[in-house]
Amino acid sequence: MRRPALATAGAATALAALALAACGSSNDSSMPGMDHGAKPSGSSSASVTPSVSGMPGMDHMADGSGLADAKDGYRLTSRDTTLPAGKQAAYRFGVTGPDGKPVTDFEVDQTKRMHFYAIRSDLTGFQHIHPTMAADGAWTADLAPLARGSWRMFASFTPNTGTGKGKDFVLSRTLTVPGTQTKTPLPAAAGSTEADGYTVTVKAELMAGVAQPLTVTITKGGKPVTDLQPYLDTYAHLTAFREGDTAFAHLHPETKVNGAHGGPELSFHAELPTSGNWRLFLQFRTGGKLHTAALTLRVG
Structure with a gap:
């Protein structure tokens, strides 16, 4: 696997319309004590209205480590800004290209077209998922139960067409799991x-x-x-x-x-x-x- 290029500062406000249809996904991570021990449900279905990126707090500026939702005209879009605590939930998202249209053609990287990560702000919750994509470019990641607090959702992918063909992208967005968050101190460095x-x-x-x-x-x-x-x-x-x-x-x-x-x-x-x-x-x-x-x- 090539080492993904990390996302840099995003673009200015833009509209990205993408009708997201739900698909099933598989969760390949099960780590006791990491707030995601339960297996995710099979598949769920719903539809959402077009996503509008470019709103305040949508992570457009970053330091080059995957902390932006856009790079080189490619944008990670989602209407999901909150998910319920303690329940299996589907996170729906899409990727649009420089032309504003959904990207539907991705290279296979380490046997998958998309690697998706959910990480809690205190680094105690972690999930690595390989979501599935509908024909219209809508992705659905079925997440195991999330603990209350702030989470960041990362999408790692490589377009197979367009100006970004062959380039590795890591884009991300944040969401909140409502409720009182109990922060866990980061364990000390250890070998x-x-x-x-x-x-x-x-x-x-x-x-x-x-x-x-x-x-x-x-x-x-x-x-x-x-x-x-x-x-x-x-x-x-x-x-x-x-x-x-x-x-x-x-x-x-x-x-x-x-x-x-x-x-x-x-x-x-x-x-x-x-x-x-x-x-x-x-x-x-x-x-x-x-x-x-x-x-x-x-x-x-």
């Missing part, structure tokens, strides 16, 4: 974490803006894990979000898939743009089950 009985150890000394190697080792019961199954054309998927603003980064896997089983050591290309605390989410599959491990990494 290892536990998930479903597995121990995930990360070795890296990262400096902001510098490409450096990052190694992940997975063990269970003190023994190396060698039965990692391919997941999204790799043995593990790794994303990071920055404390404070939830800026996005994808860490490119360098370990090649060689057969049905891999591990225990995995290599990644890491280049985090700014210093501070970043929350890493590693997803890997064993025995047909997807596991998600999270830890805090300090970038100097």
